Amino acid sequence: MTAASVAAEDRRTESLTRTLLAIALVVAVAGSLGSPLITSVATTLHVSLAAAQWTLTVSLLVGAVATPVLGRLGTGARRRPVVVGTLGVIVFGSVLTVLPLSFPVLIVGRAAQGCGLALLPLLMAAAREHLDAARSAATVAMISVASTVGVGIGYPLAGYLTDVGGIRAAYGAGLVGTTIALLAAARAFPDSRQAAAPPPDAAASVLLGGGLLVLLFVLGEAGLWQHHPAVAVGLVVAALVLLAAWVWRERVSPAPLVDLRLLRHHAVAAANAAMLIAGAGMYLLLSCITRYVQTPHAAGYGFGLSTFTAGLFLVPFSILGFIAGRISPRLRMRVSAPALLSCATVVVLAAFVVFATVRGTLAGPLVAMSSLGFGVGVFSAAMPAVILAVTPAQETASAMGVNQVVRSIGFSVGSTLSALLLAASTPAGAVFPDESGYGTAAWMGAAVTVVALGLTVSGASWSRRYSV
Structure with a gap:
């Protein structure tokens, strides 16, 4: 390999590393915008704090449900279109969060932004396939860290922008960041050389999604445990039944999630x-x-x-x-x-x-x-x-x-x-x-x-x- 080709390969590697880390950080920041804005959403849109809490809860729920499904769907040759397409959904959701519309529209936008949490495993898979062992290990580690570090960036940023320009300004920062991430992915995210995996099993996806949705909902509702503990326990049991059915389905499926x-x-x-x-x-x-x-x-x-x-x-x-x-x-x-x-x-x-x-x-x-x-x-x-x-x-x-x-x-x-x-x-x-x-x-x-x-x-x- 010539010196010129080595230098070109180094530049390609650096570009891919920066792209993967930037996407991971942006989706983490966008996802974290819910928590510090709960009070401001309640006062601005005239809803209760319990209702405003859903601007955080819905993104976490959607992210958890989408992660295993998109992880399987994006395995192999479909990885690039799944990543770019998901970022497109996130940008669309970000647009909804800044429009001067109703609270339900904001919830839909936050739900779409929650899909960003599902991208992290796909970013790690790309790093593992396209980077050498040492750089891959370091990049995968930083992608994982970025998902946590983004919270510390999103909280003060959201607080400052809300003080200056209201909640639309804070959500507007999410729109700018996710748009940049989409453009970066469209430009630099590589095609996979691996064969595409079979599409996700529909029944398994429904069972896992339903089980996680119920489980995360009940775990995130402290008021339910305080005032209706029997209902909370019943929902946990229902979630565990769905997840047990998912495990059985996975064991017999030729293409498990x-x-x-x-x-x-x-x-x-x-x-x-x-x-x-x-x-x-x-x-x-x-x-x-x-x-x-x-x-x-x-x-x-x-x-x-x-x-x-x-x-x-x-x-x-x-x-x-x-x-x-x-x-x-x-x-x-x-x-x-x-x-x-x-x-x-x-x-x-x-x-x-x-x-x-x-x-x-x-x-x-x-x-x-x-x-x-x-x-x-x-x-x-x-x-x-x-x-x-x-x-x-x-x-x-x-x-x-x-x-x-x-x-x-x-x-x-x-x-x-x-x-x-x-x-x-x-x-x-x-x-x-x-x-x-x-x-x-x-x-x-x-x-x-x-x-x-x-x-x-x-x-x-x-x-x-x-x-x-």
């Missing part, structure tokens, strides 16, 4: 279980810190920060998460991916301990949020390496799609758990919970994280003994 045989590998099973439990803990702490610092001084604790200022609390979370993602490939030269996963879980555990014990000044929550960002960054970067080490290249999107869904379920559990714990510590007639409620939530999150640590240590031990 997910190759369930991959989950038999102990390291993969332990990694996904750890993602579920650690994801719940991570989101619990993120929710508690954000809510704590916004509590007014009149409550006897808290710092009374505005939505925008509280959003700035997530900047160190994102910065340290990004740094962690960048250095993780170097750390993996000395430490295995499963062991690195365990180390990241220890850092997240330390963040819980800091928040549980040091909340009297802003420094405590700030250190806890920063530690959480670094731990989540390493965790997110190491997770794909653990799973893909035993996953065939053609199953990358499917395997990481499962992990993405598991993470969504964990986040939903964490969000609901934080709401329930704080509600339980709120005196009758009071607006804000007792300060001790945050300590209880932090220690419970620490206990959950210890369980996740045990799973990562188990996976690391198995990986050393039976590496493949």
